Amino acid sequence: MARTVTVSKPTTWLLRLIAVTYVFFLVAWPVGLLVRRTFSNGLTNLTDALSDEKVVGALQLTAVVAGWAVVINLVFGVTISILLVRFEFPGKRVLSALVDLPLSVSPVVVGLALVLAYNGRDGLVGPALEDGGLQIIFATPGMIMATCFVALPLVIREVVPTLTEIGDDQEQAARSLGASAPQTFWRITLPSIKWAVIYGVVLSLGRAVGEFGAVKVVSGNITNETQTATLLVEAKYQNFQQDQAYAIAFLLILVSVACLLVVAFLRPKNEK
């Protein structure tokens, strides 16, 4: 009867209890409470927030920054994944370790690094760029770069395993039948890694919308100009406009949970 070695009943219950209690107190209850507070006055918190010009501006800025960052990471991620899996070149192992680096670097350090390189006053290359009319720090390009940096490995980490798994038989067959490299990519490679790319994009989107630390350092946090939704949550909370902070946080939770559900529901279908 036993598929696995049986664990005694009390132990099973104890482990189950520990797992559920821990997750309930740490995640489920706090998140639930925040959602309840958002709606404590009915819909007024949300409608108030959405009629505030600052909030709308911040949400738009978040959409722009996240959109650009996701597109850039998509192109870069797919390119790097194909290179890492399908080709051999010197320094490959170093590169594959380095693309994981953003996962364990503090967002504040990411922001600092970009500031030190690109600020217009004493940055490494910043002054030269600003003379050329391109301001990066305290402007949208810097925020996009910060977001790209923190979300960099997400597409690669999804696509590399899939590419490895499918092998290159079909690609070689296509090439031997006379297909050009771009044809092979669009007709064979891309369709077979489609789902991995989509997961990567969804994960990147979630991360990009929610980025806080790196963007805070790089943006200068200028109201109505470089203030994203996450930065506005902090500002509103510290200004004792907690209801609005809850409302914006709720919208961000909606986005991230939507990303989560998309991935959770798409994945099993693909793996079968």
Place this chain on the structure above:
Amino acid sequence: MAGPGLAGVENATAPASPSGRRPRRVRRTTPRNTLTAGSGLGLGLAMVWFSILVLLPLAAVVATAGENGLSRYLDVLRNDQTWAAVTLTVGQSALVTLVNVLVGTIIAWVLVRDSFWGKGLLNVVIDIPFALPTIVAGLVLLSLYGPQSPIGVHAAFTRYAVFLALAFVTLPFIVRTVQPVLEELDTDVEEAAASLGAGRGVIFRRIILPALTPAITAGAALSFARAISEYGSLVLLSGNKPYSTEVVSVRVLTFIENGNNASAAALASVMLAVALLVIVLLDIVQRRVARRG
């Protein structure tokens, strides 16, 4: 789902030849180059962007940190307030990682070997800390453990708040690295051991635990790395009081806000070194697992 860093244990090594040891050794001594003109161009462009985005800024951190010589560098790190932040961060991160090793393994076990009503929900809820923006994570914890707590726990602005925030953001790491390994684990060996008279404790210690150790190590490394670099969730929750609840990331930000970029870079360079160390450790663990097959 595999969030950031989770796909790691089994697949990130992606050996070019699945067949075993010898090809790898050959490859290491004579790196071949199979780039075509088109892919070479692609690699070139990708490397240019990677350098602009990652390598150049990180080099700027190291350069700025070393600008004022070794003695100034060490002065920054020896500063009392900085040292307090470092000990707090490392201590709480180690504690959180320890808790994650225990509870994370239990949760993974429950998700794989147990079945009960609501397990699917538990499985989804585990990923929420990854998906939630960090500032929102702080706000969320504040609603249960802050001044308006419905259960009367006022952990905000204390060391417990730092622990809570770190535990929240690192919850999925060990669960999501151990879970797939546990799923793949062949139960035949366990049954054989049981039929030969081994007790549950022995089976767990001698058979299950050794198989899970690489995954737990990898998850623990990721969780520790994430914990020491955490910033967003602590901003609202911990109060950022110097000597008491100020973590390293907050200290770096304070340096930046005061215009003291050299000190910020000095401290940041230490954090970068730790991040690199974790990546090297992960690489070694993954390679060892891959070699064992």
